[in-house]
Amino acid sequence: MQQISRRSIRPKPPAGRGEIVQRFAELGYQVEPQALEIICRYPGSKEELLRRIVSSADKSVAVIGTSMVSCHLDFASEKSASLERAGFASLSRGPATSLSSVKHVPSSHSSPFPSLSSLSSSLSSSSLPSSSLSSSSLPCLQDLSAELECDITGQSTCVGDYNDFVQYFRDRYSKIREILTRRLNSRPIESLGKSTTGREVSVIGMVMDVRTTAKGNRIIELEDPTGMMIAVIQKDAEVYEQSRQIITDEVIGVTGITDGNGRLFVKSLLWPDMPSHTASLEKGSGCALLLSDLHVGSKYFMADAWQRFLQWLSGEVDDPSGLASQVQYIVIAGDLVDGVGIYPGQQNDLAIMDIYAQYEAAAEWLNGIRKGIKVIIAPGNHDIVRQAEPQPSLPEDVQRYFRKDMLFVGNPAWVTLSGVSVLIYHGRSIDDLVLRLPGISYAAPEKAMIEMLRRRHLSPIYGSRVSIAPEREDHYVISRPPAILHCGHVHTVGIARYKGVAVINSGTWQSQTDFQKKMNIQPVAGVVPIVDLATMKVRKLIFS
Numbered sequence: 001m002q003q004i005s006r007r008s009i010r011p012k013p014p015a016g017r018g019e020i021v022q023r024f025a026e027l028g029y030q031v032e033p034q035a036l037e038i039i040c041r042y043p044g045s046k047e048e049l050l051r052r053i054v055s056s057a058d059k060s061v062a063v064i065g066t067s068m069v070s071c072h073l074d075f076a077s078e079k080s081a082s083l084e085r086a087g088f089a090s091l092s093r094g095p096a097t098s099l100s101s102v103k104h105v106p107s108s109h110s111s112p113f114p115s116l117s118s119l120s121s122s123l124s125s126s127s128l129p130s131s132s133l134s135s136s137s138l139p140c141l142q143d144l145s146a147e148l149e150c151d152i153t154g155q156s157t158c159v160g161d162y163n164d165f166v167q168y169f170r171d172r173y174s175k176i177r178e179i180l181t182r183r184l185n186s187r188p189i190e191s192l193g194k195s196t197t198g199r200e201v202s203v204i205g206m207v208m209d210v211r212t213t214a215k216g217n218r219i220i221e222l223e224d225p226t227g228m229m230i231a232v233i234q235k236d237a238e239v240y241e242q243s244r245q246i247i248t249d250e251v252i253g254v255t256g257i258t259d260g261n262g263r264l265f266v267k268s269l270l271w272p273d274m275p276s277h278t279a280s281l282e283k284g285s286g287c288a289l290l291l292s293d294l295h296v297g298s299k300y301f302m303a304d305a306w307q308r309f310l311q312w313l314s315g316e317v318d319d320p321s322g323l324a325s326q327v328q329y330i331v332i333a334g335d336l337v338d339g340v341g342i343y344p345g346q347q348n349d350l351a352i353m354d355i356y357a358q359y360e361a362a363a364e365w366l367n368g369i370r371k372g373i374k375v376i377i378a379p380g381n382h383d384i385v386r387q388a389e390p391q392p393s394l395p396e397d398v399q400r401y402f403r404k405d406m407l408f409v410g411n412p413a414w415v416t417l418s419g420v421s422v423l424i425y426h427g428r429s430i431d432d433l434v435l436r437l438p439g440i441s442y443a444a445p446e447k448a449m450i451e452m453l454r455r456r457h458l459s460p461i462y463g464s465r466v467s468i469a470p471e472r473e474d475h476y477v478i479s480r481p482p483a484i485l486h487c488g489h490v491h492t493v494g495i496a497r498y499k500g501v502a503v504i505n506s507g508t509w510q511s512q513t514d515f516q517k518k519m520n521i522q523p524v525a526g527v528v529p530i531v532d533l534a535t536m537k538v539r540k541l542i543f544s
Helices: 017-026 035-040 047-054 068-077 079-086 163-181 303-313 355-366 428-434 446-454 514-517
Strands: 146-150 199-211 218-224 225-231 251-258 263-270 289-291 327-333 375-378 415-417 420-424 486-487 492-496 499-508 525-532 538-542
Touching: 017 035, 017 047, 035 047, 035 068, 047 068, 163 199, 163 251, 163 538, 199 225, 199 263, 199 525, 289 486, 289 499, 303 355, 327 415, 327 420, 327 486, 375 415, 428 446, 446 492, 446 499, 492 525, 492 538, 499 525
Parallel strands: 225 263, 289 327, 327 375, 420 486, 486 499
Antiparallel strands: 146 415, 199 218, 199 251, 218 225, 251 263, 289 525, 415 420, 492 499, 525 538
16 A cells, blocks of 8 residues: 655545545545544544544554544644644754853762763664665655644543543553454454354453463453453463463454353464564654653762763764754653652652752753754653653643743653654553563663554553553554654663664663662663654764
8 A cells, every 4th residue: 555645635625525535545545434424523624634644544554443533633623722832833943052151050060071072982873773764655744843743631531430440441442453453353252152162263352361270271361342251372382482471451362262161272362563664664854862861850860961961962062973963853751850759768869859949950951952952851750740641741830940942741642753753651661561571671671662562552551560540542552653662761771673663762861879779770871862863773872
């Protein structure tokens, strides 16, 4: 199927049902009747709605479903209000501003800032290879803008009652089932009666429990809206080792032989996963710096390294690589400050005891970034937002400390940078995945992030270390492949490419704390991944 760019949609707006169906057909898509009805009832610009639906469609999609339409309605109908709220502004491409005109916070260390004239020697290419779009792909619009597409800010409706939990899990199941049905012809669990005895059938279900019997067989309890069943994986089955990857609350497909009594002897397993791609999914222009976990207010905040970073960005030091002038965006994936009362004994690690004073200091450091760079800030578990995820953007009484051109988003959040889609998530669910999945560790956080992509969900395990609010919509479902998945939280840099997606964990700006020494945790601090949005090549800039 031909990939459709935003430019390839004709400007003539569709009027009635017939024209909308014809427009989708011309672009290589069919549309479900319910989805068509939603589009027809939409009071805003149907042309804009169609443009967003098609430009965000998974490249393996043939039929436009209701979930692919509904996820764009709030943004499309409230775009102007959202832009005004977020302080949205197009990027300026003017000359760099000298740091001498920016209010300066003195370093907490007395050592002078070494020159970055040898920066090129500290640039190391990551394991992510350079790759451009295939010749058959059409480029996205290169509008040098940053847009917030979707987050929870201002949309939270849950009160935590029974119906909220039911709706939350039904929404998760419905969205991921839609992805799986493109590759699996499944049937509802309630249909597995006596008439299906001895037949091979496929089922899509949510994992309620996984356990191993005394004889070594693995038992999986699956549920769908019609009922529950037991899937049995015998210890000598080919998929037994693969079944070690199954975790609770995820949605998977299973194929096997039914015994007609509610049991299925599994022959194969299917995860929703990303569609197979080798090239970058999208391309834009300019460079983006991916940061997280500054922890301003901590005694261990690396003020010297941050000052070197600002000097490099502002052109105050030699830059043989020429990368500083190409930076258009900085994306911060949470934990801007160290916070207060996050863990026992934290007061002994704080240089600034008041949470608002921490944000004032953070704002002074961030306001030193040269003008013309769009800064996007998401919260994390140390920030002054609710601990239950998904988290809204930082409150307005905190945002006022920062420059007006900064864009504050929630956690998680979808943004586009020059047409390149970036999924930002602080990454607290990595804690759960490290505990539950074999071969996953804090030393290689990119592997945990790849597991998120395989499951098409940022936080698949419910009720463990991550506190998740049961919103009516599951904001963690990865309904379409992002060009970049950006996380933080674990203070370790990890970079990989998975089926066309650039997977990047961005490390920290906090040196090793006493607690981390006791736990033998070695943070990767003062190292900044930089992404060339035209080629999706990733490098590491070292400022520590």
